[in-house]
Amino acid sequence: xxxxxxxxxxxxxxxxxxxxxxxxxxxxxxxxxxxxxxxxxxxxxxxxxxxxxxxxxxxxxxxxxxxxxxxxxxxxxxxxxxxxxxxxxxxxxxxxxxxxxxxxxxxxxxxxxxxxxxxxxxxxxxxxxxxxxxxxxxxxxxxxxxxxxxxxxxxxxxxxxxxxxxxxxxxxxxxxxxxxxxxxxxxxxxxxxxxxxxxxxxxxxxxxxxxxxxxxxxxxxxxx
Amino acid sequence: xxxxxxxxxxxxxxxxxxxxxxxxxxxxxxxxxxxxxxxxxxxxxxxxxxxxxxxxxxxxxxxxxxxxxxxxxxxxxxxxxxxxxxxxxxxxxxxxxxxxxxxxxxxxxxxxxxxxxxxxxxxxxxxxxxxxxxxxxxxxxxxxxxxxxxxxxxxxxxxxxxxxxxxxxxxxxxxxxxxxxxxxxxxxxxxxxxxxxxxxxxxxxxxxxxxxxxxxxxxxxxxxxxxxxxxxxxxxxxxxxxxxxxxxxxxxxxxxxxxxxxxxxxxxxxxxxxxxxxxxxxxxxxxxxxxxxxxxxxxxxxxxxxxxxxxxxxxxxxxxxxxxxxxxxxxxxxxxxxxxxxxxxxxxxxxxxxxxxxxxxxxxxxxxxxxxxxxxxxxxxxxxxxxxxxxxxxxxxxxxxxxxxxxxxxxxxxxxxxxxxxxxxxxxx
Numbered sequence: 001x002x003x004x005x006x007x008x009x010x011x012x013x014x015x016x017x018x019x020x021x022x023x024x025x026x027x028x029x030x031x032x033x034x035x036x037x038x039x040x041x042x043x044x045x046x047x048x049x050x051x052x053x054x055x056x057x058x059x060x061x062x063x064x065x066x067x068x069x070x071x072x073x074x075x076x077x078x079x080x081x082x083x084x085x086x087x088x089x090x091x092x093x094x095x096x097x098x099x100x101x102x103x104x105x106x107x108x109x110x111x112x113x114x115x116x117x118x119x120x121x122x123x124x125x126x127x128x129x130x131x132x133x134x135x136x137x138x139x140x141x142x143x144x145x146x147x148x149x150x151x152x153x154x155x156x157x158x159x160x161x162x163x164x165x166x167x168x169x170x171x172x173x174x175x176x177x178x179x180x181x182x183x184x185x186x187x188x189x190x191x192x193x194x195x196x197x198x199x200x201x202x203x204x205x206x207x208x209x210x211x212x213x214x215x216x217x218x219x220x221x222x223x224x
Numbered sequence: 225x226x227x228x229x230x231x232x233x234x235x236x237x238x239x240x241x242x243x244x245x246x247x248x249x250x251x252x253x254x255x256x257x258x259x260x261x262x263x264x265x266x267x268x269x270x271x272x273x274x275x276x277x278x279x280x281x282x283x284x285x286x287x288x289x290x291x292x293x294x295x296x297x298x299x300x301x302x303x304x305x306x307x308x309x310x311x312x313x314x315x316x317x318x319x320x321x322x323x324x325x326x327x328x329x330x331x332x333x334x335x336x337x338x339x340x341x342x343x344x345x346x347x348x349x350x351x352x353x354x355x356x357x358x359x360x361x362x363x364x365x366x367x368x369x370x371x372x373x374x375x376x377x378x379x380x381x382x383x384x385x386x387x388x389x390x391x392x393x394x395x396x397x398x399x400x401x402x403x404x405x406x407x408x409x410x411x412x413x414x415x416x417x418x419x420x421x422x423x424x425x426x427x428x429x430x431x432x433x434x435x436x437x438x439x440x441x442x443x444x445x446x447x448x449x450x451x452x453x454x455x456x457x458x459x460x461x462x463x464x465x466x467x468x469x470x471x472x473x474x475x476x477x478x479x480x481x482x483x484x485x486x487x488x489x490x491x492x493x494x495x496x497x498x499x500x501x502x503x504x505x506x507x508x509x510x511x512x513x514x515x516x517x518x519x520x521x522x523x524x525x526x527x528x529x530x531x532x533x534x535x536x537x538x539x540x541x542x543x544x545x546x547x548x549x550x551x552x553x554x555x556x557x558x559x560x561x562x563x564x565x566x567x568x569x570x571x572x573x574x575x576x577x578x579x580x581x582x583x584x585x586x587x588x589x590x591x592x593x594x595x596x597x598x599x600x601x602x603x604x605x606x607x608x609x610x611x612x613x614x615x616x617x618x619x620x621x622x623x624x625x626x627x628x629x630x631x632x633x634x635x636x637x638x639x640x641x642x643x644x645x646x647x648x649x650x651x652x653x
Contacts, residue, residue, distance in 0.1 A: 063296065088346050
């Protein structure tokens with residue numbers, strides 16, 4: 001699915017934040033936008049919402065240039081989590097290069113997590129994505145909730161699947177860049193295997209992930 | 225973008241600045257900088273080609289500001305402002321202002337384009353999904369309609385088939401009843417026929433003795449012997465041939481045989497009358513007579529097994545196919561004999577109330593349970609073990625009564641047993 005134009009020396013990668021309603025997908029992007037340096041990061045595009053709920057999607061674009069001159073754009077999207085917006089979810093999911101599944105740590109939402117993951121599996125197969133090979137990370141958000149499911153239980157459930165699981169509290173900004181970085185690392189390896197990012201373009205995984213997750217230098221440039 | 229299956233729409237494809245900005249978005253901004261005193265304001269792409277530009281008539285002056293224009297974080301163009309060196313600070317501030325304005329326009333346009341794209345995509349896919357659902361429903365509706373149409377034809381075919389089979393079975397039942405009757409009648413005829421034959425054999429022997437006696441006299445008369453001798457010899461021969469006993473027997477044998485022959489004649493007449501083989505046309509019929517005829521042909525089955533009680537009153541004649549009453553009575557009487565067993569008492573009653581004839585055939589058997597009364601006239605309904613009864617006897621009764629324009633019901637006979645009541649209007653007369 002990787003969009004690569006050799007002649008124009010351009011590559012576009014699409015990352016999708018999936019998950020049940022109100023699990024904090026938009027909050028993840030808001031925090032990334034807040035925490036990461038403006039260098040190479042575009043503005044967060046929040047499409048019209050309905051009562052503060054995502055009905056279309058949010059988009060946070062990143063841009064970096066490899067030592068070879070290859071221009072790489074990384075676009076992070078959110079999908080609407082509400083069940084009724086399935087057509088929108090499918091449209092956004094198309095041609096994704098990596099997926100971050102944002103699950104809710106509230107035990108009351110356990111069922112929603114599973115239903116949404118089922119929905120992800122079904123929609124991936126509908127738009128022709130292979131869940132077994134596509135880079136996928138799971139973030140258990142809202143770790144700050146007092147009633148949050150214990151981490152051991154989560155790891156027991158999800159680690160046998162081999163999918164990386166990260167803990168986060170998006171509202172407080174913890175675990176957000178780590179999730180984004182983990183997904184970016186998985187995507188890098190996939191792209192590297194196919195297009196030789198390190199060999200041909202001189203871009204190492206550390207540089208790629210580092211540039212995408214470069215935390216804002218408080219004393220450096222701020223918002224214009 | 226629409227895929228081969230019409231369901232794929234890709235949202236958020238890369239756009240160029242030319243696709244996002246209109247002349248009417250950019251040129252007023254560039255002209256604004258000229259109005260503020262710049263010599264020229266131009267927007268160049270990364271290769272240095274001019275995308276948009278505006279120049280004042282007085283020339284361009286020196287390059288005062290060159291700022292990158294970003295699209296989704298990627299530098300895609302450069303904004304170049306030239307002018308007199310004296311206005312450097314003012315024009316640089318203007319350039320920065322212009323960059324922010326362009327950035328805002330780009331972001332708003334991009335947002336609008338993305339919203340339109342996702343909206344179109346969702347509407348299209350929903351539309352495609354609805355079209356597919358509609359097509360599926362139409363297909364399924366067509367299938368059901370075809371099924372419904374075929375069903376009607378199939379049901380008609382099956383109904384006709386069933387009706388044919390039903391008629392066929394009714395006919396078979398009539399034949400079976402007649403067969404049963406024939407067996408009884410054969411037995412009835414065989415009996416007198418047996419002793420008539422036996423009598424004839426005896427008479428044959430007797431006649432040969434008469435002949436021997438006559439020959440003896442004829443021979444002795446030729447010899448011209450004395451009358452005393454002939455008489456004595458004749459008397460001896462007479463006794464030798466046991467003619468006194470033979471003479472006494474002959475009268476009995478003849479009268480017995482005649483009685484037997486008369487019995488056969490009567491049976492045949494009954495049968496003929498019962499079957500009405502000669503009367504296919506409708507004719508006035510006395511139902512009491514038909515009842516008696518039926519009893520006549522059933523006499524072998526009734527004799528010694530059933531006690532008949534007759535409470536018959538004179539009835540007006542009914543015009544009908546004369547075979548029908550026999551079918552009704554035969555089947556009802558056979559039914560009573562089957563279910564009431566030996567020692568049954570059958571009460572036959574008939575009366576005419578001025579409008580309708582009412583005939584009742586009651587037995588003292590177990591009767592018909594109320595729960596079964598609705599079913600017993602249906603074809604194939606039987607309480608007997610499989611294979612014993614055809615279940616058609618009462619169906620034949622029902623059909624025949626229907627042909628007479630009447631009704632047949634079953635009630636409890638006084639003192640227990642079944643009472644079949646046939647009511648026939650005499651309106652036809």
